[in-house]
Amino acid sequence: DIQLTQSPSFLSASVGDRVTITCRASQDISSYLAWYQQKPGKAPKLLIYAASTLQSGVPSRFSGSGSGTEFTLIISSLQPEDFATYYCQQLKNYPLIFGGGTKVEIK
């Protein structure tokens, strides 16, 4: 099975900061990766699919990059509404697992 390792698991940042979250796959998954944002008490929300395609309606400060085994989610200028937990998910092979999550908190 493919393993996904997200890092960091927790980060503390300030409004306006550039934030980078990494997701590493244990084997090549090409661009079959999605990123989701989840706020407390809410369902996850799709941000990025196919590793780098921004979902409709998602602010352009979010971007995704990578292919193969290493992927990155970048928030170019952190906004108050971006404090949440972020998950990657591989969609190449079963099981279609999620990464462990990265919680972004206010510094």
Added chain:
Amino acid sequence: EVQLVESGGGLVQPGRSLRLSCAASGFIFDDYAMHWVRQIPGKGLEWVSSISWNSGAIGYADSVKGRFTVSRDNAKNSLFLQMNSLRAEDMALYYCAKGGGSSTYYYYDYWGLGTLVTVSS
């Protein structure tokens, strides 16, 4: 507007069964794969099961394989998860999610609010 409404959760004893439903609206249901994802409160997301648009492709997490069965009724715009031999570790909030395409390998672009399953004697 896409809506996914889960139901069927509740309190159940270990070893018993429960059937979850997801009522879909606002899109052409039989054009898209559908998925179940669960989350223990305060923990991460766990993929549970996926079913393609025509039920021709189905996948399960190892943790539920042999105990859970996913199905869909395209005529009724509904997704189901039959959960048998429930265990304490199945206790979670279960989300229904719509896939971005007909196969199970697309991203999940819409999610329901979830239905809570509690397994306890």
